[in-house]
Amino acid sequence: MLRAEDLCFSYFNGRVVSHVNLALGTGDLVGLIGPNGSGKTTLLKLLSGVLKPALGHVSLEGREVQALERREIARRVAVVPQELHVPFPFTVREMVSMGRTPYVRPLVGLTAEDRQVVHDVMGATGIGDLAGRDFATLSGGEQQRVIIAMALAQEPRFLLLDEPTVHLDLNHQVEILELIRRLNREKGVAVLAALHDLNLAALYFDRLVLLNRGAIVATGTPTQVLTAARILEVFSASVLVEAHPVTRAPQVTVVPLSQQAAGSRDSGPRI
Numbered sequence: 001m002l003r004a005e006d007l008c009f010s011y012f013n014g015r016v017v018s019h020v021n022l023a024l025g026t027g028d029l030v031g032l033i034g035p036n037g038s039g040k041t042t043l044l045k046l047l048s049g050v051l052k053p054a055l056g057h058v059s060l061e062g063r064e065v066q067a068l069e070r071r072e073i074a075r076r077v078a079v080v081p082q083e084l085h086v087p088f089p090f091t092v093r094e095m096v097s098m099g100r101t102p103y104v105r106p107l108v109g110l111t112a113e114d115r116q117v118v119h120d121v122m123g124a125t126g127i128g129d130l131a132g133r134d135f136a137t138l139s140g141g142e143q144q145r146v147i148i149a150m151a152l153a154q155e156p157r158f159l160l161l162d163e164p165t166v167h168l169d170l171n172h173q174v175e176i177l178e179l180i181r182r183l184n185r186e187k188g189v190a191v192l193a194a195l196h197d198l199n200l201a202a203l204y205f206d207r208l209v210l211l212n213r214g215a216i217v218a219t220g221t222p223t224q225v226l227t228a229a230r231i232l233e234v235f236s237a238s239v240l241v242e243a244h245p246v247t248r249a250p251q252v253t254v255v256p257l258s259q260q261a262a263g264s265r266d267s268g269p270r271i
Contacts, residue, residue, distance in 0.1 A: 001023055001024070001025050001059075001060075001061060001062070002023070002024040002025075002047060002058070002059075002060055002061075002077065002158045002190070002192075003022070003023045003024070003058070003059045004020050004021060004022045004023075004043075004046065004047060004056065004057075004058050005021055005056050005057055005058075005059070006019050006020075006021060006055060006056035006057075007019070007020040007021070007022075007043075007046060007053050007055070007056040007057070007058065008020075008053060008054050008055035008056055009042055009046055009051060009053050009054050009214075010054055015214055016039045016042045016214050017039045017042055017043055017046060017053075017214045018039075018213070018214040018215045019055075019056070019215060020039075020043060020056075020214075020215065020216055021216070022043075022047075022209065022216070024047075024158060024190045024192050025190060026157070026188055026190055027184070027188050027190060028190045028191065028192075028206070028207065029180075029181065029184045029190075029191050029204075029205050029206045029207070030190075030191065030192045030193070030205060030206070030207045030208070030209060031193055031194075031195050031201035031204070031205035031207070031208045031209070032044075032192055032193065032194040032195065032208075032209050032211065033194075033195055033196075033198060033201050033208055033209070033210050033211070033225075034210055034211035034212055034234070035212065035234065035235055038211040038212050038213060038214065039211050039213075039214040040162070040194040040211055041082065041162055041194065042214075043211070044079065044160045044162050044192070044194060046058060047065075047077070047160060047192070048065075048073065048077050048079050048160055049065040049066060049068065049070070049073050049077075050079075052066055060073065060076055060077065060158075061076070061157075071102045072102075074101070074102035074154055074156075075102045075103070075154060075155070075156070076156055076157050076158060077156055077157070077158045077159075077160065078099070078151035078152065078154040078156035078158070078159050078160070079151065079160045079161075079162070080147055080148055080151050080159070080160070080161040080162065080164055081147075081162055082162040082163045082166055083166075084147055086135055086136065089134050089135075089136060090134070090135050091131065091132055091133060091134060091135065092122070092127060092130045092131050092132070092133050092135055092138070092146050093118065093122070093131040093132065095135050095146050095147075095150055096118050096121060096122055096127075096146060096149045096150050096153050097110060097114070097115075097118050097153070098150055098153075099118070099121075099149070099150040099151060099152065099153025099154045100114040100117065100118065100153050100154075102154055117153055117155065118153055121149045121152040121153050122149055124149075124152065124183065124187075125145045125146075125148055125149040125152065125179060125183075126145060126179070127142065127145050127146055127149055130142060130146070139172070140167055140168050140169075140172060141168055141169070141171075141172030141175055141176065144164060144165075144168065144172070144176050145175075145176070145179065148161075148164070148176070148179065148180070148183075152183065152189075156189065157189065157190060158189070158190045158191075158192070159180075159183075159189050159190065159191050159192075160192050160193075161180070161191070161192070161193040161194065162193075162194050163194055163195065163196065164176055164177075164180065164193055164195075165177065165195070165197070165200070166196070173197070173200060174200075177200060177203075177204040178204075180193065180204070181204050193205070198226060198231075198252045199251050199252055201222070202222035202226055202244075202249045202250050202251065202252075203244065203247060203249050203251075205222070206221070207219065207220065207221060208220070208221070208222050208225040208226070209225075210225050210230070210234065212234045217230070217233075217234060218230060222249055222250050223249075223250050226241055226250045226252060227241060228240065228241045231252060237254055238254070238255040238257075238260050239252050239253060239254050239255060240252075240253045240255060241253075
């Protein structure tokens with residue numbers, strides 16, 4: 001279990017995370033949503049031990065994260081950042097192999113077991129054919145698969161992703177989210193992913209956590225969290241929330257400002 005209890009954190013210009021309580025267990029598939037500046041990225045950094053909370057604490061399988069060595073955390077928690085800058089020309093295989101760093105002994109290098117793990121996660125993420133390619137020459141979707149494979153090479157129990165679909169075309173967004181859900185289902189890796197797209201979050205995640213001004217204002221199934229009244233309150237946007245015609249997951253449609261004065265007209269069942 002990765003658990004945050006009464007978690008608070010402040011930067012110099014004010015509090016960013018305020019009294020957050022959150023638990024992530026085996027097999028969980030959770031989407032973290034909220035407006036820009038609501039504290040999503042900061043919360044992920046606190047959960048992974050990169051930042052130290054001002055109040056409260058984060059525990060990893062019953063132990064205080066801040067008391068653990070980075071190598072020990074990295075064997076259990078993997079993070080996919082919003083952006084990864086790679087200044088040197090690494091191949092895909094070399095990139096994924098970096099995920100084995102928490103296990104590599106000094107002056108020894110990768111073992112046969114390490115290489116097998118790298119091979120397996122490249123296969124699981126569908127990048128085996130790209131092994132010899134220069135990472136910098138890949139498309140955005142391919143690069144994101146490589147970064148996820150690098151995280152999986154850590155053999156984590158918890159996978160934290162910060163906007164894994166940012167800057168991707170719609171087809172690549174869907175591919176990445178399908179991959180994340182499949183890895184969660186097949187390998188039991190607990191997933192917490194920060195997302196901006198409410199509709200994709202509702203389609204692909206079992207549970208949503210809604211942050212606003214650093215505090216959790218709602219948590220539950222997508223249907224429980226994504227209501228028109230709550231979206232108006234948090235995002236200051238007038239919307240219709242209707243069931244997806246295939247999956248029945250809630251889907252959000254923005255009402256243009258020019259139409260709001262005339263009053264809302266529902267074209268389908270509201271949630």
